[in-house]
Amino acid sequence: MCGWILRLCILTAIGGMSGCALWGRSAAPLILPEVASDNLVILADFELPAEAVMRASVESLRTDLSSTLQTPMEDVPIQVHLYRDVAAYQSVVAQRFPQLAGRRAVFVTDASGAHIYAHWTEHVVTDLRHELTHAYLHANIGRLPLWLDEGLAEYFEVPPQPGRMNVEHLPVLNGALQNGGWRPNLDRLAALERPEAMTQLDYAEAWLWTHYLMSGSQRDLITAKLAAERRQELIDPIPLQIRHVNSNAELGATQYLTAISTR
Structure with a gap:
């Protein structure tokens, strides 16, 4: 189990991060409250439902990351700001992070720590796992190439x-x-430096390359990169390492896409 304890709070102003009062009534917890750790704080402007499947999916992420990527993932303080009303959420993001407007959820860091902002939808588990992955990687590994x-x-x-x-x-x-008009091109993808510059196709291609590498022996390229970043050691970028082994990796990624699409 991940070791999270939930604080359910009412946002006293749209997007407010202060003036938060603990609910006096018993609320249905998202995370089991008896666990004695306080790294994740949920601030919501509505009462969270009790969803065991959702809870387990979110709770399992840190262990999933650690075991799959073969690197330690420690608990880190994270505040998750959840909004029932999409207009309230969009207003907060537009005012504070205009370059990220239009996204269902965002991960940001500032002087107060790591924060995730999300709109409560049917995709909330997917969104939280996505943004929490960013948060754990940022805290435990450091800055990674955007595509990775x-x-x-x-x-x-x-x-x-x-x-x-x-x-x-x-x-x-x-x-x-x-x-x-498109073929996988890791060099082009690796040249992107800002999330707002990425299109839906870029995100899909980033997933394809990651899934392609994680599916076989080339997984070591990713795990070694993460281990080196954690130790603050310099190694060749993954695209260059791929070229050492396979000069036509784009063809391999294209064939892989065709193969997984017919499963």
């Missing part, structure tokens, strides 16, 4: 299951492939 940071977040937003397929990306990738 987003690729891992897209990979781990799906709870552990056979194949670990993010089915939202397959039609996007196959449609672009069939239209003839």
Whole structure:
């Protein structure tokens, strides 16, 4: 179990991070409250429902990251700000992080620590797992290349299951492939430096490369990169390492896309 304790708070102003009062009544907890750790604080402007499946999916993420990526993932303080009303959420993001407007959830860090802002939808588990992946990687590993940071977040937003397929990306990738104007290009993807510059196709391609590498022996390229970053050691970028082994990795990624699309 992850070791989280829940604080349910009422936001006294839209997007407010201060003036938060603990609810006096018993609320249905998202995270089991008897665990004696306080790294995750949920601030919501509504009473959270009791969802055992959702709770387990979110709680399992840190262990999932650690075991799959073969690197320690320590508890880190994270505040999660949840909004029932989409307009309230969009107002907060537009005012505070205008470059991230239009996203269902965002992860940011500032002087007060790590924060996740999200709108409560049917996708909330996916969104929380995605943004919490960013938060754990940022705190435990450090800054990663954008394509890998987003690729891992897209990979781990799906709870552990056979194949670990993010089915939202397959039609996007196959449609672009069939239209003839796109092919996987890791060098192009690795040149992107800001999340707001990434398109839906870029996120899908980041997931594809990550899934492709994680599916076989090339997984070591990712785990070694994370271990080196954790130790603050310099190693060759992953695209360069791939070229040492396979000069036509784009063809391999394209064939991999075709293979997983027919499963």
